[in-house]
Amino acid sequence: MVALPPERRDTAPLPPTPLRRADARPPAGPPRRQPAAGVVLGAILDHGPVARSTVARLTGLSPAAVSGHSAQFLARGLVRESPETAGPRGLGRPHIPLEIDTSRHLVAGAHIAVAHSTLALMDLRGRLAAVERRPHTGTDPQQVLAGLAARLPRLVAAHAQGRTVLGLGVATGQWVDPDAGVIVDHPRLGWRDVAAREVLAAATGLPVHVDSHSRALARAEQLLGAVATRKSAVLLFVGAVVDAAFATSGGVHRGPRSGAGSVAHLPVGPGAPEAEPCTCGTPGCLQSEVSEPALVRRAVQRGLDVPDFRALLDLALAGEPRAVDLFRRRALLVGRAVALLLDMFDPEVVVVVEPGAGRLPECLGVLRSEVAARSWVCDDPERAVVPSSFTGSVLPVAGAAVALGALYADPLGPWPALPAVC
Ligand SMILES: [Zn+2]
Structure with missing residues (x-):
């Protein structure tokens, strides 16, 4: 049963019962750690074609360990010896650089x-x-x-x-x-x-x-995207739902039952009555204000004939002023949330997965200005707030x-x- 404040008991409908941590299944198995083999393969992804000796230097592992893992990767078809830079016969296999094998x-x-x-x-x-x-x-x-x-x-x-x-x-x-x-x-x-x-x-x-x-x-940013995310990063996803993740060089934080990152109900919106109603029962939450369905609803209220979010985004990309304005407002509210996340985690970067910030430079500008105005720890939003490296193909x-x-x-x-x- 959800406890509601007294003033809401008589008037507000009961929100859906939120799931509590205690209701979730306990974690299975021992804690995770990254095996050395993963570190070696990651170095080959980053630096390939790369010599085994260089991988050893980059990872701090022994040359023997790197050679052993590399032999297993070769046997499994995960890496190959780079044909372009291989030396003449007889120079010895350890000097032939390795690269990720994408053919198998x-x-x-x-x-x-x-x-x-x-x-x-x-x-x-x-x-x-x-x-x-x-x-x-x-x-x-x-x-x-x-x-x-x-x-x-x-x-x-x-x-x-x-x-x-x-x-x-x-x-x-x-x-x-x-x-x-x-x-x-x-x-x-x-x-x-x-x-x-x-x-x-x-x-x-x-x-x-x-x-x-x-x-x-x-994790994709750390493996394939922005290098600054390797040290620490917060990723904020803004789509039909809104959630976040906190990554450090040790991995991506999940919390005891993997509930970390549930930022949908951060309060960022205006007070009632302008605020969108939220599934949690409290108006003005981040998700209810900036989610795709909320944006489409507001667009229709403003007389735009858009069947779905994609159509609204296309209008904004084409410069339709009312559509652009909706994305600017979204960027402002997302900026408020990003400022909170920056102050809470002080990450190297915040990656914002939101197509407006990713594809409309003025929206990214609005977002960064709001961060500059609201964050206490971030003095360089141009560096610290970046769009997704995978804009256009995030899903x-x-x-x-x-x-x-x-x-x-x-x-x-x-x-x-x-x-x-x-
Ligand atoms: Zn809510």
Whole structure:
């Protein structure tokens, strides 16, 4: 039962019962750590073609350890010896540089949004090989997951070009528990305790990894995107839902039950009556003010004939003043939230995943100005607040990055499509 303040008991409808931490499943298994093999593969991704001796110097691992891991990567087809820079015969294999092999394997990704889902294939250097987005015909979780599993083989047949799919990553918004492989609570979809990993592993036969799209995109920035995110970063995702992730060089923070990053109900909006109603019962929350459905509603109120968010974004990109104004207001409110996040975490950078800030320079300017006006710790918003490195493809990247992140975290782990390692 949710305790409401006395003045609201008689007038306000009861909000949906929020899930409490104590209701969630306890964490499974021992704490995670990044094996040295992942550090070596990450260095080859960053610096390849790169000599083994250089990898040893970059990672602080012994040359023998780097050579051992590299031999296993070669046997598994994860890396190859670089043909362009190989010296003449007889110089010795350790001097032949290594690079990530993109010709033999892919990872698959599925992003589940409120109104549609996106499948993607990605090579081991993080380049998208295929993207397919479909609207949902319903939001029943079993139906959505079965639809994704049914579509994947067709996408692979059309675009894999003989490469083997190593695993499937699944990303969605709100509260996701990667250890349990469960979408814990997604109020906008009406999903609670959906065992996505179990269902999709059974349906596809692939290893399946599940995470929140914010954590997946933070990990993607660290692996493939903005270098400044390696030290520490907060990622704020603004779409049909709003959530965040906090990443450091040690990984992406999840919290005891993976509930970290639930910023949907940060108070940022104007007071009633201008504020949008929120699912939590309190008006003026970040998500209710800046989410895609809220923006489309406001657009329609202003006389714009837009069926969905994409149409509204297209109008703004074309310079329609009312549409641009809505994105400027969104940037202002997002800027308030970013200032709070900067003060709370003092990260090296905040990555804002929001198409207005990503594609309309004036919106990024509004956002940074609001940060400058409100943050107490950030004195350089131009440097500290950046748009996503994956603007235009954040959803396909999010799903695939869950699988790619798992591969780079443990490349010698149990990936059934790869030869066993001893
Ligand atoms: Zn709320």
